[in-house]
Amino acid sequence: MTARDVPAAPAPATDVPPGPPAEAGWVPDVLGEGFEALTLPLADDDEGEVVATLVRYRPPDAVEVRPARAVLYLHGWNDYFFQVPLARYWHAQGAAFYALDLRKYGRSLRPHQTPNYVDDLAVYDEELDAAVDVVRAELGEHARLMVMAHSTGGLVAPLWAQRRPGVVSGMVLNAPWLELRGSTVLRTLSMPVVQALARTQPKAPLITTDPGFYARTIHVDHGGEWEYDTAWRPTPYFPVRPGWIQAILTGHARVARGLDLPFPVLVAVSARSVLQTRWREAMREADAVLDVDLLARRAVLLGPVVTVVRIAGGLHDLTLSRAPARERFYAEVTRWTAAYGWG
Numbered sequence: 001m002t003a004r005d006v007p008a009a010p011a012p013a014t015d016v017p018p019g020p021p022a023e024a025g026w027v028p029d030v031l032g033e034g035f036e037a038l039t040l041p042l043a044d045d046d047e048g049e050v051v052a053t054l055v056r057y058r059p060p061d062a063v064e065v066r067p068a069r070a071v072l073y074l075h076g077w078n079d080y081f082f083q084v085p086l087a088r089y090w091h092a093q094g095a096a097f098y099a100l101d102l103r104k105y106g107r108s109l110r111p112h113q114t115p116n117y118v119d120d121l122a123v124y125d126e127e128l129d130a131a132v133d134v135v136r137a138e139l140g141e142h143a144r145l146m147v148m149a150h151s152t153g154g155l156v157a158p159l160w161a162q163r164r165p166g167v168v169s170g171m172v173l174n175a176p177w178l179e180l181r182g183s184t185v186l187r188t189l190s191m192p193v194v195q196a197l198a199r200t201q202p203k204a205p206l207i208t209t210d211p212g213f214y215a216r217t218i219h220v221d222h223g224g225e226w227e228y229d230t231a232w233r234p235t236p237y238f239p240v241r242p243g244w245i246q247a248i249l250t251g252h253a254r255v256a257r258g259l260d261l262p263f264p265v266l267v268a269v270s271a272r273s274v275l276q277t278r279w280r281e282a283m284r285e286a287d288a289v290l291d292v293d294l295l296a297r298r299a300v301l302l303g304p305v306v307t308v309v310r311i312a313g314g315l316h317d318l319t320l321s322r323a324p325a326r327e328r329f330y331a332e333v334t335r336w337t338a339a340y341g342w343g
Contacts (some may be wrong), residue, residue, distance in 0.1 A: 006092060006221060010237055011336040017131070024039065025038065025262070026038050026056070027056055029107075029189070030107070030229070031055070031082065031084055032107065033059070033060065034057055034058055034059040034060060034087075035055060035084075035087070036055070036058065037053050037054070037055050037107060038053065038054045038055075038056070038057050038134065039051050039052075039053055039108075040052045040054055040127055040130045040131065040134075040289035041055065042103060042127060042130070043126065047112055047113050047114065048112050048159065049110065049112075049115075049339060050103050050104075050113075051103065051108050051110070052101060052102055052103050052108050052126075052127035052130065052131070053099060053100070053106070053107035053108045054098055054099070054100055054101075054130075054131050054134055055081055055098065055099045055100075055101070055103040055107070056096070056097065056098050057086075057087035057088070057090075057091055057096075057097040057098075058097075059091065062091070066138075066139055066140065067094060067095055067096040067139060067143070068139070068142075068143050068144065069094065069095040069096070069143060069144045069145075069146070069342060070095055070096040070097070070098060070135050070139055070143055070144070070145050071090045071095045071096070071097050071098065071144070071145075071146045071147075071148055072098050072099070072100060072128075072131060072132070072135065072145060072146070072147050072148070072155060073086065073097070073098065073099040073100070073147075073148045073149070073150075074099075074100055074102070074128075074147065074148070074149035074153035074154075074157050074252070075099070075100075075101065075102070075105065075106070075149075075150055075151075075153050075236075076149070076150045076151025076152045076153050076154070076177070076239040076317070077104065077151060077152040077177075078116060078233055078234070078238055079106070079150070079151070079152075079153075079233055079331060080101050080105050080106020080107060080214055080228075080232045080233060081099035081101055081106065081228070082226075082228045082233075083230070083317075083319050083320070085319070086148075086319050087099070089330055089333075091335065093334070095146070095180055096135070096138070096139060096143075098131065098134075098135055100127060100128065100131045100211050101290060102124055102127060102153075102156075103123075103124070103127060104116055104117055104118075105232070106229075106232040106233075106262075109232065114203050114219055114241070114244060115238040116238050116244070117203060117241055117243065117244050118244065118247055119198065119202055119244065119246065119247050120247050121155070121156050121159055121247050121248070121250070121251045122159070122160075122163070124156050124160065125160055125164075128156075128157075128160050128164075129164070132145065132167060138209065143202035144169040144170075144342045144343060145167065145168055145169055146168070146169055146170045146171065146172065146337075146341055146342065147161065147168050147170075147172075147174075148171070148172040148173075148174065149171070149173055149174070149176065150173075150174040150175060150176075150178050150317055150319075151174075151175055151176065151209055151289070151290070151316065152177050152248070153176075153315070154174065154175065154176020154177060154178070155176055155178060155248070155251045155252070155255070156179045156251070157171060157173070157176075158171065158173070158176070158259055158261060158265075159251055159254060159255075159259075161261055161263075162259050162260070162261060165262065168175050168263055169263055169341070169342050169343035170192070170263050170264050170265070170266075170337070170340060170341040170342055170343055171261065171263060171264075171265045172264070172265075172266045172268070172333055172336075172341075173265065173266065173267045173268070173299075174317060174318050174319065174329075175268070175269050175270065175289075175290060175292070175295065175316050175317065175318065176267060176295060176299075177248070177290060177295075178252065178294075178295055178298035178299065178301075178302075179252050179253050179255070179256065179291075179295065179298045180248075180249065180252055180292050181275070181290060181291050186263045190249065190283050191246075191249055194242055194245050194246045194249060197242035198242040198243045198245070198246040201242060202242055202243030202246075203232075203241050203242075203243060204241060204242065205239030205240070205241055206239060206240050206241065206242065206245075208233065208239070208240055209292060210237050211277070211279070212235045212236065213276075213279055213288050214283075214288050214289055214315075214316060215235040216279070216283070217283055217284050217288060217315055218315065218317070218320045219235075219281075223284070224284075224320070225320070225322070226320055231343075255301055255302070256298070256301065257300060257301075259301065260303055260304070261302050261303035262303065263303070263305075263343055264305040264306075264307070264336075264340035264341065264343070265299075265303055265305065265306045265307070265308065266306075266307045266332075266333065266336045266340070266341075267295070267296070267299035267302070267307070267308050267309070268308075268309045268310075268311060268314075268329055268332060268333070269287065269290075269292040269296055269308075269309075269310060269311070269314070269318075269340050270286055270287040270292050270304045270310070270311055270312075270314035270315065270316070270318065270321075271286075271292070271310045271311060271312040271313070271314065271323075272286050272287070272292050273286055273287045273288070273290065273292045273293070274286040274287070274288055274291075275288065275291065276288075284315075284322070284324070285312075285313040285314075285315075285321075285322065286313075286314075286315070287314065287315065287316045288315075289316040290316060292310070296308050296310070307336055307340070309329075309332045309336075311325050311328055311329050311332070312325065312328070313325035314329065
């Protein structure tokens with residue numbers, strides 16, 4: 001990554017579906033029956049208005065009993081919440097289910113914004129705190145809260161929880177992005193270049209190549225099983241930017257020094273990665289995004305009680321894997337939750 005890889009100016013989001021106004025309260029969500037969305041107003045930033053969006057699952061046939069347990073789900077990069085079976089799984093476990101679309105992602109993305117961009121992962125504390133406040137208001141102060149997070153969300157969530165002792169009872173991390181592909185050495189070598197670019201052109205889109213392999217493994221049009229809004233989760237993905245990369249590398253460095261999360265953590269990853277520059281059918285049963293062996297090694301640095309599970313045939317997002325791997329992932333979550341999950 002060098003300065004010559006950087007075009008002159010950032011490109012804001014265009015043609016994104018409008019989100020509901022903040023004053024609308026809970027409204028029907030794009031996912032259909034049982035799903036509602038709440039816009040969370042946040043402090044303005046240098047681009048103007050900022051919001052996050054909380055989604056909850058309340059099927060119409062649900063018994064009107066206030067659950068004592070809740071799950072808050074956090075998506076990855078170039079992503080948003082659309083995993084309907086995940087919400088149904090947690091509902092069947094007796095937990096209230098919520099999912100958060102972070103600022104400038106998915107339902108929270110606005111046309112004037114640089115998609116997916118922050119220059120400090122701690123910025124997300126504002127919407128995570130706001131989401132917890134909503135959950136507490138609905139379920140009571142004593143309800144147990146488990147956080148489930150995927151990929152970049154799996155980096156954001158532990159760092160936030162470290163700064164918020166006593167809030168979380170347990171955490172499930174689905175292929176969390178805990179280290180740069182290539183390990184600490186590559187991160188250390190990359191940091192000076194990234195810092196230089198982040199100081200001068202933090203939002204300039206870097207020239208990167210997205211071969212679309214991961215999208216090919218999951219989207220129904222390419223042999224996968226899932227549909228999602230390609231305005232919110234495009235292929236090629238939204239540009240990466242120096243300021244954002246610096247925030248990610250800083251988060252990786254913090255994990256590498258070790259966290260001390262006081263609650264049990266489940267880290268689940270695929271049994272193998274297939275990281276190639278050319279398409280391989282094996283990518284349909286492997287992580288084609290991150291180095292899962294490296295993630296497993298980093299996982300034990302999160303706290304004193306960490307369980308690591310490897311899922312044969314799993315994709316980068318284990319909840320989107322083919323049925324056998326997906327079912328094993330849910331079975332492992334169920335078993336772990338019974339032993340550890342709610343603290």
